[in-house]
Amino acid sequence: MDIISVAIVEDNHDIRQAMELLINGSEGYACIGAFNNAENGLEKIPQLLPNVVLMDFNLPGMNGIECIARLKGEFPDMQFMMLTVYEDDDKIFMALEAGASGYILKKTSPGELLDAIRDLHEGGSPMSSQIARRVVAYFQKQAKPNPALEALTSREKEILDQLSKGFLYKEIAGNLFISIETVRRHVHNIYEKLHVRSRTDAVNKYFNR
Amino acid sequence: MDIISVAIVEDNHDIRQAMELLINGSEGYACIGAFNNAENGLEKIPQLLPNVVLMDFNLPGMNGIECIARLKGEFPDMQFMMLTVYEDDDKIFMALEAGASGYILKKTSPGELLDAIRDLHEGGSPMSSQIARRVVAYFQKQAKPNPALEALTSREKEILDQLSKGFLYKEIAGNLFISIETVRRHVHNIYEKLHVRSRTDAVNKYFNR
DNA sequence: CTTTTTATAACATTTTGGTGTTATGTCATT
DNA sequence: AATGACATAACACCAAAATGTTATAAAAAG
Numbered sequence: 001m002d003i004i005s006v007a008i009v010e011d012n013h014d015i016r017q018a019m020e021l022l023i024n025g026s027e028g029y030a031c032i033g034a035f036n037n038a039e040n041g042l043e044k045i046p047q048l049l050p051n052v053v054l055m056d057f058n059l060p061g062m063n064g065i066e067c068i069a070r071l072k073g074e075f076p077d078m079q080f081m082m083l084t085v086y087e088d089d090d091k092i093f094m095a096l097e098a099g100a101s102g103y104i105l106k107k108t109s110p111g112e113l114l115d116a117i118r119d120l121h122e123g124g125s126p127m128s129s130q131i132a133r134r135v136v137a138y139f140q141k142q143a144k145p146n147p148a149l150e151a152l153t154s155r156e157k158e159i160l161d162q163l164s165k166g167f168l169y170k171e172i173a174g175n176l177f178i179s180i181e182t183v184r185r186h187v188h189n190i191y192e193k194l195h196v197r198s199r200t201d202a203v204n205k206y207f208n209r
Numbered sequence: 210m211d212i213i214s215v216a217i218v219e220d221n222h223d224i225r226q227a228m229e230l231l232i233n234g235s236e237g238y239a240c241i242g243a244f245n246n247a248e249n250g251l252e253k254i255p256q257l258l259p260n261v262v263l264m265d266f267n268l269p270g271m272n273g274i275e276c277i278a279r280l281k282g283e284f285p286d287m288q289f290m291m292l293t294v295y296e297d298d299d300k301i302f303m304a305l306e307a308g309a310s311g312y313i314l315k316k317t318s319p320g321e322l323l324d325a326i327r328d329l330h331e332g333g334s335p336m337s338s339q340i341a342r343r344v345v346a347y348f349q350k351q352a353k354p355n356p357a358l359e360a361l362t363s364r365e366k367e368i369l370d371q372l373s374k375g376f377l378y379k380e381i382a383g384n385l386f387i388s389i390e391t392v393r394r395h396v397h398n399i400y401e402k403l404h405v406r407s408r409t410d411a412v413n414k415y416f417n418r
Numbered sequence: 419c420t421t422t423t424t425a426t427a428a429c430a431t432t433t434t435g436g437t438g439t440t441a442t443g444t445c446a447t448t
Numbered sequence: 449a450a451t452g453a454c455a456t457a458a459c460a461c462c463a464a465a466a467t468g469t470t471a472t473a474a475a476a477a478g
Binding site: 096204 | 302305306348349372409416
Binding site for chain 1: 455456457458459460461466
């Protein structure tokens with residue numbers, strides 16, 4: 001069982017110290033750095049190269065998201081755990097996009113925190129199942145295509161797909177072995193069915209935006 | 210503590226019966242239907258209206274994904290748990306897009322299965338942290354914007370954003386209080402920097418496609 | 419003093435809107 | 449089996465609008 005090296009970025013002194021004590025007092029874990037703001041973390045973490053970084057959301061100056069994004073860009077293998085009191089969708093997605101792989105709440109018990117750190121280090125994404133639901137919901141929202149697209153014939157969908165790839169009319173005509181006039185006709189019908197007046201609007205509907 | 214009604218769709222007779230026995234033998238759970246294929250499930254589940262449906266992936270005839278998608282469309286509040294042996298990204302994303310909110314492996318222990326059912330019913334998304342990592346990775350993949358966009362000046366980004374929304378040049382000119390000729394110029398510069406020759410291609414780069 | 423933003427002007431190309439035609443296949447009803 | 453109604457898919461022409469290219473250059477910002 002290897003030792004997991006951990007760094008902490010957390011502005012609250014008590015919480016920071018408590019986590020440091022917890023980690024250093026547990027076998028298999030070592031806290032090799034603890035910082036009270038993002039700027040200090042950004043400066044020192046590149047030298048320490050911890051396996052796992054626990055990051056607070058709200059920090060004085062640069063916030064935790066930005067700090068993760070910068071470090072993750074430089075050290076893609078470093079694992080980041082967002083540690084926060086927030087359960088909003090926005091905050092969750094921002095953290096994940098920035099490169100956090102774990103997202104747990106501060107009220108998490110010491111034992112669970114240690115488990116989560118190990119889990120993260122071993123390739124999991126520890127998060128509560130409530131938070132997982134938010135992430136899943138985001139997927140499901142993205143998935144459903146615009147119902148107006150269903151009204152298109154299969155040929156029209158094909159044309160729309162070509163439009164979305166930026167082909168000129170004459171290129172579409174060539175690709176589908178039809179005349180440019182036919183392409184125009186189809187495009188016209190597509191616009192009518194989608195209630196749009198330009199290629200860009202049609203493509204936006206196609207991609208559900 | 211209310212009783213959670215569960216339906217099962219699973220073609221393997223032994224597994225199906227074992228799950229039925231487990232659920233009916235546990236306080237707070239009731240298995241109100243068990244089906245050996247998707248077609249039977251689709252027919253009966255609308256009358257049973259269970260709180261939770263456990264769905265196998267591979268079924269003879271229609272697969273479990275399709276079955277979930279159809280039922281979820283009709284009953285958005287019904288909760289679906291994918292129960293499978295597969296850990297591939299494709300299968301996971303297909304299940305989530307179809308409307309499954311939980312995704313657990315068949316090797317999961319009876320006790321954990323019951324916990325997962327309750328968790329799902331109470332608004333969580335039970336999944337192993339390995340599977341959560343796949344979902345999170347998908348997020349992170351999507352997030353990184355095209356670096357070529359960074360070469361654009363802030364004004365150019367503004368113009369590109371307007372382009373992406375489908376505005377005509379003259380509308381963009383009106384929105385930004387500049388002349389249409391200036392819009393033309395900016396668009397031209399944007400195209401050069403992004404190495405594209407059309408609005409659609411530029412917008413596709415903007416949205417990272 | 420370089421980059422960015424703004425502006426003109428002339429031009430070619432592409433796209434869009436409007437109004438047609440022809441052929442084919444499906445489907446429900448006669 | 450024949451009919452009519454309707455959808456799809458293909459092709460055509462004209463005019464107008466929008467987009468893309470090129471060249472040139474002057475404020476504004478840093």
